[in-house]
Amino acid sequence: MHSSSPEAVCLYSELDNGIHQIVLTESSRQAVDGWIAAVEHIYENAQPNDLVRILVDLRCGAQPFAYTMLRMRDLLKKYPQRPRARTAFYHDPDFLAFIVRDLVTATIKTSIGSGRDAVDFFPSDQYDKAIQWLLLD
Numbered sequence: 001m002h003s004s005s006p007e008a009v010c011l012y013s014e015l016d017n018g019i020h021q022i023v024l025t026e027s028s029r030q031a032v033d034g035w036i037a038a039v040e041h042i043y044e045n046a047q048p049n050d051l052v053r054i055l056v057d058l059r060c061g062a063q064p065f066a067y068t069m070l071r072m073r074d075l076l077k078k079y080p081q082r083p084r085a086r087t088a089f090y091h092d093p094d095f096l097a098f099i100v101r102d103l104v105t106a107t108i109k110t111s112i113g114s115g116r117d118a119v120d121f122f123p124s125d126q127y128d129k130a131i132q133w134l135l136l137d
Contacts (some may be wrong), residue, residue, distance in 0.1 A: 022039070
């Protein structure tokens with residue numbers, strides 16, 4: 001699964017270091033749907049014992065929050081035997097990451113429990129730090 005057309009609202013690629021990169025180009029339900037489809041593709045092509053590393057580029061702005069949480073919850077229910085994931089959200093510095101981070105982290109912990117997945121947020125000037133964090137074991 002790779003989308004590269006200029007009008008695409010969600011672009012997916014796998015980087016040379018094994019990180020799955022998802023770039024949202026607009027704030028919309030369609031972008032969220034593309035993001036979820038990319039994660040489904042990742043889950044379906046990974047082994048259960050893998051650690052998948054995902055970089056989500058949110059520099060286009062915040063996505064519809066309630067819709068995103070609904071789709072995330074459905075995704076986690078659909079894949080109860082999914083591989084562990086480490087996900088870094090990459091955003092503009094003015095993004096209200098500190099609020100969203102706490103809400104997303106609480107939602108994920110409530111949905112999946114046991115801390116099996118890791119999530120963190122990085123402003124756009126900390127791209128290298130996000131990549132380093134993703135590559136931790």
